[in-house]
Amino acid sequence: MTLRELARRLGVSPSFLSQIENGKSQPSVATLYSMAQTLDVSIDHLFEGTEAAAPAEPDVAAPDIAAPEEEPEPIRRSDLGSLEHVWEDSGSMGRLSVTSPGNRTRLVMDTGVVWEQLATNTAHQLDFIEIVYPPGSSSTNDERMLRHDGFEYGYLIEGELEVTFGFETFMLHAGESLGLNSSVPHLFRNLGTVPARGIWFVHHDHN
Template sequence: MNNLGSRLKEIRTRAGMSLRELARQANVSPSLVSQIENGKSQPSVATLYAFSQLLNVSVDELFDSSTNGGAPHAPDDGAEPETERDGWMNPTRAWHPSEYANRVSVVHPAHRPRLAMADGVVWERLTATPEHDVNFMKISYEPGATSTAGGDLVSHAGYEYGFVLSGQLDVTIGEELFHLHAGESLGFDSVIPHVLHNPGPEPFEGIWFVHGGRH
């Protein structure tokens, strides 16, 4: 389990919203919110989006930066060379101070903040720091995993673009169903009700980019 529950509770408390009020507005039970905040349960993708919109925070701000390497930092001096033999920057040293430190970043796999949600859905943030209007992520769905509890279609602000790395993914958008395989991609307006589902026997992995609105 990651620290999503404690972060949600902190943000909710800071916003001055009671647990029952958040549950009412998100159309879930107070016991579910309590279980999520206490680390005993995980939200679906749809519930996570609902919480972020009601609490006026970006989904990016909910990523766990303490599990997988924590906040970016430079390794101790002498731990690893700054550059590879071919002259390229060593990704594990990407946070070593440089002329472009505030404009260029590389995220090593060990340093990716992540969100583990219900039904075996995991998001890994591919940006080095939280972004307010953009989500750039690697996402994975275990076999049978769905972005919403019960497979209900949901909508939110923004546009989504996805690329399938491996496995397969069913994306229902409005009344249309798109069955995607490795190498295929799609884009759509997230205001259109939609749901993601892995129908295959193998885990699905893809690159997902969401922008526009507040996520």
């Protein structure tokens, strides 16, 4: 079964499944259960480590091992635009959502920036996430400014972020918050030496 086919059966994106495979994202319990059922294995089996392979005998040629059909797809923030539709179970509107550290869906950008989903029952209208910008990181690798429909509201818990909004640039410090129209070109950069961490609420417009 290809990674893309498994992602289709689980109802998640191939890039999200690649990040689980590489330890960059944490699947929910529901996803683990669905994965175990689809692959016809126990959940415990998914956590089993692999034994170190014994070295091959010098005179015996190692068997050919087929390369993975699909390489992990890095998430390019420049191409992603809005957060809409990127989260697993983003269409859910359950009455209650509780998440805990280590058991949340995480998306790791090619810039090193990390988004962590704090609620799974927000459907496609909004996102409630934690963002972490490592030192020297930026919203995009190519310094391209982002724009998408909707509004963003953020509260910075730690560190500092340089915010470029249209033609204006300013520093957002820990304890400060902002609200911005996401259709205006914007860019975040961490110019400091410590991670910048904040809580973000993103509302998506629907025509």
